Amino acid sequence: xxxxxxxxxxxxxxxxxxxxxxxxxxxxxxxxxxxxxxxxxxxxxxxxxxxxxxxxxxxxxxxxxxxxxxxxxxxxxxxxxxxxxxxxx
Numbered sequence: 001x002x003x004x005x006x007x008x009x010x011x012x013x014x015x016x017x018x019x020x021x022x023x024x025x026x027x028x029x030x031x032x033x034x035x036x037x038x039x040x041x042x043x044x045x046x047x048x049x050x051x052x053x054x055x056x057x058x059x060x061x062x063x064x065x066x067x068x069x070x071x072x073x074x075x076x077x078x079x080x081x082x083x084x085x086x087x088x089x
Contacts, residue, residue: 001078003054010061023050
């Protein structure tokens, strides 16, 4: 599966888990911030630095999503394998 497809599948999974994925320019914040999952006003939000490579975005999303309950959701095999890999780390 191409990296762009894998990234889209991870974003789709996040949406199924009621998590909004937002790509932001974190460089202009003026403070040291990094991509990650947070909760704002009761809603889960995954903020990704839009300047990161697609491979790094995949790694960040997969590592966080692997920790959330997703067993009851259909996930394409390539994404499920990736989540299992990060769940072991």
